[in-house]
Amino acid sequence: MAADDLTGLTDDSADGVDLTLILWMLSLTPAERLELAEQSANEILAIRELNARA
Amino acid sequence: MRELRYTATLRALSTGGVDFILVGGLAAVLSGAPINTFDVDVVHSREPGNIHRLLPVLDALDAVFRIQPERRLKPNASHLSSTGHLNLITRYGPLDLLGTIGQGLGYQDLIPHSVELQISEELRIRVLDLETLIAIKEELGGEKDRAVLPILRRTLEEQRKRSNP
Numbered sequence: 575m576a577a578d579d580l581t582g583l584t585d586d587s588a589d590g591v592d593l594t595l596i597l598w599m600l601s602l603t604p605a606e607r608l609e610l611a612e613q614s615a616n617e618i619l620a621i622r623e624l625n626a627r628a
Numbered sequence: 629m630r631e632l633r634y635t636a637t638l639r640a641l642s643t644g645g646v647d648f649i650l651v652g653g654l655a656a657v658l659s660g661a662p663i664n665t666f667d668v669d670v671v672h673s674r675e676p677g678n679i680h681r682l683l684p685v686l687d688a689l690d691a692v693f694r695i696q697p698e699r700r701l702k703p704n705a706s707h708l709s710s711t712g713h714l715n716l717i718t719r720y721g722p723l724d725l726l727g728t729i730g731q732g733l734g735y736q737d738l739i740p741h742s743v744e745l746q747i748s749e750e751l752r753i754r755v756l757d758l759e760t761l762i763a764i765k766e767e768l769g770g771e772k773d774r775a776v777l778p779i780l781r782r783t784l785e786e787q788r789k790r791s792n793p
Contacts, residue, residue: 589778591779595662596660597782599661602788603695604745607660608634608654608658609656610657611634612633612634615634616632616664619632619666
């Protein structure tokens with residue numbers, strides 16, 4: 575089966591930066607970005623702690 | 629685990645009447661950069677009046693130097709007057725108070741390079757703009773700073789496209 579053409583559906587940046595993530599972040603308000611950063615940092619720390627105990 | 633509460637830290641500083649500019653990773657996030665960060669970095673005004681307002685806020689936040697948290701060493705007015713970096717731990721997580729950043733840039737130098745952002749109904753804070761953040765990271769040239777530069781540069785490009793379509 576032929577693979578679907580992803581042209582225009584993904585970001586093939588030469589520097590490896592995911593432009594889709596940047597565009598998504600820019601679509602949020604500063605307050606939403608702050609909340610997201612707080613939540614994701616806490617979730618990462620929780621996973622780290624869980625695995626440190628294991 | 630101690631829960632990180634960036635908004636609560638910023639609100640405490642703002643409510644206490646402290647003059648500060650948010651810099652570092654969280655400033656980049658607020659500008660739209662998709663990066664993770666685990667501390668709040670601010671450049672505070674080193675004016676005596678501001679230090680006078682900052683000290684009780686730090687006390688309320690239970691701020692101590694985080695290199696040896698068990699010693700419970702609290703920052704004092706002299707520390708806050710210096711151009712150096714104070715790496716603190718508070719009840720809401722790590723907080724870095726920076727007297728200056730880059731090539732000796734203090735609060736007053738950075739004001740023209742900052743923007744005011746609305747965080748909530750009652751909270752509005754000053755944040756270093758992405759252009760200056762990039763310039764400072766380029767100057768510093770450390771591995772950690774270099775690693776994040778491509779993301780910051782692309783974010784700035786997209787930000788500019790949006791403001792000048």
